[in-house]
Amino acid sequence: MSELLLRDRDIEFLLYEFLDSEQLLQRPRYQEHSREIFNATLDTARAIADRFFANHYTKGDTCEPQFDGETVTLIEETRQAWNAFAEAGFLAAHGDFDEGGMQLPEVILRAAMAYINAANVGSAAYPFLTLGAANLVRSFASEALRERYLPPMMDGRYAGTMALTEPDQGSALADIRTTAVPAGDGSYRISGQKMFISGGDQSLTENIVHMVLARIEGAPAGTKGISLFLVPKMLDAEDGTLKSNDVKLAGLLHKMGYRNTTSTVLSFGENGGAVGYLVGDENRGLACMFQMMNEARIGVGSGAAVLGYRGYLNALQYAKDRPQGRHPSNRDPLSRQLPIIEHADVRRLLLMQKSYVEGGLALCFYGSALHEDCQTAETSEDREQAQLLLDLLTPIIKSWPSKYCLKANDLAIQVLGGSGYIREYPLEQLYRDNRLNPIHEGTEGIQAMDLLGRKVPAAQMAGYRLLREHILHSCQQAETQQALAPLATALSDALKQLDGVSENLMKQLMQDADRGLANASLYLDVFGRVVVSWIWLRQALIADQALEAEDSLAQEEGDFYRGKLQAARFYIEWELPEIGPQIRLLNDASPVTFDMQRDWF
Amino acid sequence: MSELLLRDRDIEFLLYEFLDSEQLLQRPRYQEHSREIFNATLDTARAIADRFFANHYTKGDTCEPQFDGETVTLIEETRQAWNAFAEAGFLAAHGDFDEGGMQLPEVILRAAMAYINAANVGSAAYPFLTLGAANLVRSFASEALRERYLPPMMDGRYAGTMALTEPDQGSALADIRTTAVPAGDGSYRISGQKMFISGGDQSLTENIVHMVLARIEGAPAGTKGISLFLVPKMLDAEDGTLKSNDVKLAGLLHKMGYRNTTSTVLSFGENGGAVGYLVGDENRGLACMFQMMNEARIGVGSGAAVLGYRGYLNALQYAKDRPQGRHPSNRDPLSRQLPIIEHADVRRLLLMQKSYVEGGLALCFYGSALHEDCQTAETSEDREQAQLLLDLLTPIIKSWPSKYCLKANDLAIQVLGGSGYIREYPLEQLYRDNRLNPIHEGTEGIQAMDLLGRKVPAAQMAGYRLLREHILHSCQQAETQQALAPLATALSDALKQLDGVSENLMKQLMQDADRGLANASLYLDVFGRVVVSWIWLRQALIADQALEAEDSLAQEEGDFYRGKLQAARFYIEWELPEIGPQIRLLNDASPVTFDMQRDWF
Numbered sequence A, B: 001m002s003e004l005l006l007r008d009r010d011i012e013f014l015l016y017e018f019l020d021s022e023q024l025l026q027r028p029r030y031q032e033h034s035r036e037i038f039n040a041t042l043d044t045a046r047a048i049a050d051r052f053f054a055n056h057y058t059k060g061d062t063c064e065p066q067f068d069g070e071t072v073t074l075i076e077e078t079r080q081a082w083n084a085f086a087e088a089g090f091l092a093a094h095g096d097f098d099e100g101g102m103q104l105p106e107v108i109l110r111a112a113m114a115y116i117n118a119a120n121v122g123s124a125a126y127p128f129l130t131l132g133a134a135n136l137v138r139s140f141a142s143e144a145l146r147e148r149y150l151p152p153m154m155d156g157r158y159a160g161t162m163a164l165t166e167p168d169q170g171s172a173l174a175d176i177r178t179t180a181v182p183a184g185d186g187s188y189r190i191s192g193q194k195m196f197i198s199g200g201d202q203s204l205t206e207n208i209v210h211m212v213l214a215r216i217e218g219a220p221a222g223t224k225g226i227s228l229f230l231v232p233k234m235l236d237a238e239d240g241t242l243k244s245n246d247v248k249l250a251g252l253l254h255k256m257g258y259r260n261t262t263s264t265v266l267s268f269g270e271n272g273g274a275v276g277y278l279v280g281d282e283n284r285g286l287a288c289m290f291q292m293m294n295e296a297r298i299g300v301g302s303g304a305a306v307l308g309y310r311g312y313l314n315a316l317q318y319a320k321d322r323p324q325g326r327h328p329s330n331r332d333p334l335s336r337q338l339p340i341i342e343h344a345d346v347r348r349l350l351l352m353q354k355s356y357v358e359g360g361l362a363l364c365f366y367g368s369a370l371h372e373d374c375q376t377a378e379t380s381e382d383r384e385q386a387q388l389l390l391d392l393l394t395p396i397i398k399s400w401p402s403k404y405c406l407k408a409n410d411l412a413i414q415v416l417g418g419s420g421y422i423r424e425y426p427l428e429q430l431y432r433d434n435r436l437n438p439i440h441e442g443t444e445g446i447q448a449m450d451l452l453g454r455k456v457p458a459a460q461m462a463g464y465r466l467l468r469e470h471i472l473h474s475c476q477q478a479e480t481q482q483a484l485a486p487l488a489t490a491l492s493d494a495l496k497q498l499d500g501v502s503e504n505l506m507k508q509l510m511q512d513a514d515r516g517l518a519n520a521s522l523y524l525d526v527f528g529r530v531v532v533s534w535i536w537l538r539q540a541l542i543a544d545q546a547l548e549a550e551d552s553l554a555q556e557e558g559d560f561y562r563g564k565l566q567a568a569r570f571y572i573e574w575e576l577p578e579i580g581p582q583i584r585l586l587n588d589a590s591p592v593t594f595d596m597q598r599d600w601f
Helices: A008-018 A021-026 A035-062 A076-087 A106-119 A121-140 A143-155 A285-321 A344-376 A380-421 A427-434 A444-455 A458-479 A485-511 A513-518 A520-548 A555-587 B008-018 B021-026 B035-062 B076-087 B106-119 B121-140 B143-155 B285-321 B344-376 B380-421 B427-434 B444-455 B458-479 B485-511 B513-518 B520-548 B555-587
Strands: A158-163 A179-182 A188-198 A207-216 A227-232 A234-236 A242-244 A247-253 A263-268 A274-279 B158-163 B179-182 B188-198 B207-216 B227-232 B234-236 B242-244 B247-253 B263-268 B274-279
Touching: A008 A021, A008 A035, A008 A106, A008 A344, A008 A520, A008 A555, A021 A035, A021 A106, A021 A344, A035 A076, A035 A106, A035 A121, A035 A427, A076 A121, A106 A121, A106 A285, A106 A344, A121 A143, A121 A158, A121 A207, A121 A227, A121 A274, A121 A285, A143 A158, A143 A207, A143 A227, A158 A188, A158 A285, A188 A207, A188 A227, A188 A247, A207 A274, A207 A285, A227 A285, A285 A344, A285 A380, A285 A427, A344 A380, A344 A520, A344 A555, A344 B444, A344 B513, A344 B520, A380 A427, A380 A444, A380 A458, A380 A520, A444 A458, A444 A485, A444 A513, A444 A520, A444 B344, A458 A485, A458 A520, A485 A513, A485 A520, A485 A555, A513 B344, A520 A555, A520 B344, A555 B555, B008 B021, B008 B035, B008 B106, B008 B344, B008 B520, B008 B555, B021 B035, B021 B106, B021 B344, B035 B076, B035 B106, B035 B121, B035 B427, B076 B121, B106 B121, B106 B285, B106 B344, B121 B143, B121 B158, B121 B207, B121 B227, B121 B274, B121 B285, B143 B158, B143 B207, B143 B227, B158 B188, B158 B285, B188 B207, B188 B227, B188 B247, B207 B274, B207 B285, B227 B285, B285 B344, B285 B380, B285 B427, B344 B380, B344 B520, B344 B555, B380 B427, B380 B444, B380 B458, B380 B520, B444 B458, B444 B485, B444 B513, B444 B520, B458 B485, B458 B520, B485 B513, B485 B520, B485 B555, B520 B555
Parallel strands: A158 A207, A179 A207, B158 B207, B179 B207
Antiparallel strands: A179 A188, A188 A263, A188 A274, A207 A227, A227 A274, A234 A242, A247 A263, B179 B188, B188 B263, B188 B274, B207 B227, B227 B274, B234 B242, B247 B263
16 A cells, blocks of 8 residues: 555635535636546556655755756656646646636646655656746746746746746845846846755756846846846757756755755856846835745645655554554553553644644645635625735744644654664655745745834734634634534634734834744744644534534544544643743743843854 | 863853852762862863763764674764773762762762763763662662672673563663563572663673563562562672673664664573562552662753754854845845844754753753752651652653754754765764653653652642742742743743643543543643743843843853843743643543544544
8 A cells, every 4th residue: 555645635625615616616717617527637647656756755855966067957757747737737726727727726826736746845846946936927928928838837948947046145134145137139148056945956847937136237226126037947949949048057065855856056147147027116026925935835834744644544544453552551561562552641632633734734824815805705895804814824834834734743653663764764754844834935034034023013913803703713613522622712812812822912013023023933832732723622613513423423423523522622721821931031022032141142 | 172062151050050059068078069169060070071971972973883683883982981981980989988989969960971972872872871780789689689790880890770661662761571580599580582782681781681571470560569679790709710601692773873772672581580579568569669760750851951052162163154145125135144043943943942941951060960969968858758759740841842942953954054964073972862852761641641640639739839948939939020920920821721731631530530540741841941941940040140240240241140130031932821721621621632533544
């Protein structure tokens, strides 16, 4: 039996019970779809994941991409995976039918991609980045560029990247130094160095479309002077073939995990300037790039969640199969050993994982549904509300699974003990892979500043207030259910505390932005715990309702819902209360870390 | 400049200010020593660490031991490191002068070894295991065995291992199945398979002394029927050379980190039985082995602490050197970038690390001092008290640094961002290496059961009550100091809570051992936070006193003590309060994880 990557029943639950994805079929864009088509899409994704991605998960790690100074080479299996993905049409998932696209709802695509990511996150990065880059071209590029670059990005001939980071600038986008000089023909000449560019070179496609942030000569300093450029690796030659643009692979970086994704240092313009095309308006590049970055942030959260999920399923199977030890009360050494899932501490480790990975994936799917609603919800009010919520929640969707589903991998290793630590089992690779997620697309610290410094205060806290209403609504629904009332009370209490501390922090920020933001990471964690408790309460509401007709449920179905209820209980009773001490520190504006001096370390 | 492994000033502080190691010179065993000799020993260790261990930290990871089906081969640098260690006399550190030993106090050896471990934990494992195995031989083996095996283990010709774990038994020692059959000549024939045996084979020494747990034919079932055997890899032939014993390397396991330490599967007795010699009494093997295991547990904690420590120093240096971004209040993109240590969140990440690694190392050194006192304290009462405390604290000393100094490595990666994730920097290897520590020598779950199920209730909680007195004594000292009074209050409050929950749990255990132990891991964490808060309060007491004469201190010295104070503040104000929600769960005997059913996952 091949390894189970995700639990199909749970994906179904998330799409059709937790979310009402069938309701999407009412929208004009999706009228030609059906639940059967959605499911067939998932079946295809699952088959491709199993056959073309899972097959080289380990090999892509041990035989990572090689750079000989001229070209970079990936293992053949990765090219086959890329091709299978492209041939199934997934690179065109976002496209309209009339441009050859699948016109697939965001959340269905996200569910399909969950299988691909779970199977092999290192190989999945290439199509994922291409999808994001294509969306950027679709949204902001001129018609000529769209016509030139979208078709090959949708059929798999070209891949895409996002090229933001530079060696001397890291997370601080204001300090981007790559320059763009108008060439007089409408194009620009790009020069500068970019670092940590995932998929920046590879041996999969005949061309790569780099979406590059650069500064047009004379542009204002800081983020207000950054523009977005499409810089292809290869240019069209007059004879219809491709010739090299002035983009050079300076070297590969060698990661702890995610090894099959090249991480590159790219030199633009060593020979006079790489040809680049402006996308969107001059000096508005950051705003454009944030479309791709926000999509990527949901992608990172989702990727983290499924790495955790696969690890959880693996540890669960191991715990059911592996006999070892007895209950503490059993002193008879001749009695049979128990499967380790019978040990209380192993159950704790598994239940924590379940609460993290199913909670994290539900959060990301909810984010994708919001993303969908931003674009296709019926009324403009619905679209605006979805946008408010999504903007607010993006830092949580990115950072919470990155932190806690990595922790799930850590706990999965612990379930297996010594076996979890060796490469003969997949757990250690999942853990190494997942460690990237709290870093890329904005570190945890960056997300924290974004949430507290921008997203919560935005529009007089309109997004915050809207989220609050949703949470209260769920609490009200749950209060009337015997099994859920204590959970509802705990969550509404926590929400009150969050209200209080948020108000406090808004005042602190007005007085002293530096001190007010100093403990932003604590706030991010508190906020995440409240949001995920809500996500769990919503799952529990559905489970509780389903169990009302318990007698008519198959045993397995009943167990599924009972598991959801217990995981909700666990998260809200064990994990949510940790906000207590965190909120006290935030309310006291604890100066301990802020006052620490460089020379005291 | 070579990388700083540990901070010498802090080692000095721990040995001579936090602990009063100079007072050891009063004891008869150490009268020929002096503080100068101790320091010279540390200098030697530091030099060996830098020259012979740190030099191949990366290479030992990338060029891990290879097994060709017959023999296993390590890189040449590891043999040089082994030889340098042996030639410096460290393998004989525990031995008496008259047997050619260094007669070195435990805590000085631990400090010396901290440098070696920080430099290269994968290569350090060989001498460490040999030291432990030699101590076991010294304590329990017959005079003939001691004479035969101790000298070559002290001069580096033979190495040692501990061989407990078997493929079908894991942590459950009661189920050991390896058998021992009396051969009629006083020796035994050993048959069975052992797994995860570190250093079980290597290319460093001419012989390996395996300390093997096995069951003599007809012995009682369970832990009461386990005996300890010395099983050499090679036997003395009649011509004075060595010939193979019936011990076969079945294979190597391939770890995520710690790669330069072989992890082996060993087959004993495939050809009739390996020759083994009983060590200690029949069926008393577990009690003997626990001497080595308890030493190893302090070693694991200490190893975890120094891996965290090295990572912290590395991240600290990076944070001082790396310019990036500006304060949130500074909107001028033309102003200079700040070194990232100026960012509040980076300071938080560093201060957390400092509190974990300096707290963890202090805890381990304190454990070593207790270990010393068990053997050489002047009065029998002192020796007994030290033993009570050490027994109680061993699960904390093993597990707390393993958990939190691994977390320190995680935070260090976060300080470096993308650079922390790539193999071009040492952080990711430290993190991979350190991940072993919560697993080997008893997983975290095992330590939790040991603490709550055995160590706390032992002798009517005599150890617990003694620890309590020590903590209260420190609180009383601190209460009178303005800077420390709030910390003392917080700790004595926490101690009261720990008292309450411990009493509660003792009752729960009497009623239902299985439920009573179900949340033992929470209790372990609570207990660890209280103990480490105490360790920090003690460091703060010293720092506070030193700062009373602040005007006469050099700037750097003042900063050192101010850093200690701030780290104590951080730990007690930020980390200790997390016991609140944990204690509530324990007092409520929360059944959420215990009641989770296998089929609900």
